[in-house]
Amino acid sequence: MNKKIIYLSIIIILIPFMTGCWDMQEINQILFPYSIGIDLNEGEGERYVITITYPNINAIGKNATQEERIHIVSTVASSVFEGATQLSTRLQYPFNFKMLRVLVLGKNITNDAGTVKEIIDGMSRDFSISKKVRILQAEDSAEDLLLSIPNAKRQEVIEGTLFSMLSGKRSTSRYTPITLTDFIREIDLSGVAIAPRAATGVEDIKFFGGAIFKDYKLIGYLDEVQNRALTILKGKWKSDLVVASFQDMTISYITTGSKMKRKFIKNNEELKVRLEIRVEGALQEYIHRENPTLNNTELIEDMEKAIEKELTKETNEVLEMLQKEYKSDAIGIGEYISKFHPKVWKEVGNDWDEVFADMDIEVDIDVKIRRRGLVQ
Known part of the structure; x- marks a missing residue:
């Protein structure tokens, strides 16, 4: 038999088996949540209250047929995934967590280290969930926070309101977004991780400061200014506005860049770390009646010292x-010593919380004003 006929016969036989996946689902027949909220159930029944938000595809695009842009559903369950399974039986289509963007932890859930660890571990093990999911702590309940989204002035249908605020594109350091991977990594390395806080307003959602987790348990909070200071100490400070007092007036200084160097010093049994921080920026707001053009070098230097x-x-x-109240190395000193001074780390690593609490940490900040703004 001709080889061409044989090859053609084989191809014809294989064609039916190459038509596609037998279990394929159309994208409009799958629900893609972008936020999950978890609270402890304070009533009777299962352990958790699971709240899920997902976009309403009928409200997307020019030919939208509905105005309600997102759907929010809740249930009580023993785990996140059981809750999702229960909810899917009440909805038209099943959930797919591939597009999940934000995990919101309710306040009443974060006081128990085992519970937080169980939730984080379960989320990180699921292959369908991105490890770049942002973690957020609600000032009160996660359910109330998610239910407030439809009333917020700013809504992003595709990526979600919360994710759009946590995407890392913002220049503020008043709160610091953290991913699922980074949260686990920081707990593993230093025992401490900081997650941003969120509260509901009259017409909007506010992000501010940070919740301090030590070994997966909530131990305290940072306000917005304290979170900025922590960002400076970690060497991750970006653009932000600083307000300082100067000659009975107020100056506004906006940073455009910063660098930090750590220097470790060991003198016998005493350990010391020096943080050298160099900051550059511009004057944002200042009026000096006697010298409006700000050409006086000494005046500029005095302003730099004030900042x-x-x-x-x-x-x-x-x-x-951090040292005296929480004994928590949230600025990564232990990680730095373990990487660059491993012999010292072998001596102090097992008692690091106590060593960190007593360590001499010196902060040296050098500010430069590179631009002076417009003449007032």
Whole structure:
């Protein structure tokens, strides 16, 4: 038999088996949640209250047939995934968590380390969930926070309101977004991770400060200014506005960049770390009646010192709180020593919380004003 006929026969036989996946689902027959909220159930029944938000595809596009842009559903369950399974039986289509973007932890759930660890571990093990999911702590309940989204002025149908605020594109350091992977990594390395807080307003949702988790348990909070100071101490400070007092007036300084160097010093049994922070920026707002053009070099240097004083005060206050009140190395000193001074780390690693609490940490901040703004 001709080889061409044989090959053609084989191809014809294989064609029916190459038509596609037998279990394929159309995209409009799948629900893609972008936020999950978890609270402890304070009533009778299962352990958790699971709240899920997902977009209403009928409200997307020019030919939208509905106005309600998102759907929010809740149930009580023993786990996140059981809750999703229960909810899917009440809805037209099943859930797919591939597009999940935000995990919201209710306040009443974060006081128990085992519970938080169980939730984080379960989310990280699921292959369909992105490890870049952002973690957020609600000031009160996660359910109330998610239910407030439809009333918020700003809504992003595709990516979700919360994710659009946590995407890392913002220049503020008043809160710091953290992913699922980074949360686990920071807990593993230093025992401490900081997640941003969120509260509901009259017509909007506000993000502010941070919730301090030590070994997966909530131990305290940072306000917005303290969170900025923590960002400076970690060497991750980006653009932000600093307000400082100067000659009975107020100056506004916007940072355009910063760098930090750590220097470790061991003198016998005493350990010391010096944080050298260099900041550059521009004057945002200042009026000086006697010298409106700001050409006086000495005047500029005095302004720089005023800003340095303000930032040094903020960072030292946060250091005091982390060392004495929480004994929590949230600025990564232990990670730095373990990487670059492993012999020292072998000596102090097992008692790091106590060592960190007593360590001498010196902060040296140098501010430069590179631009002076418009003449007032």
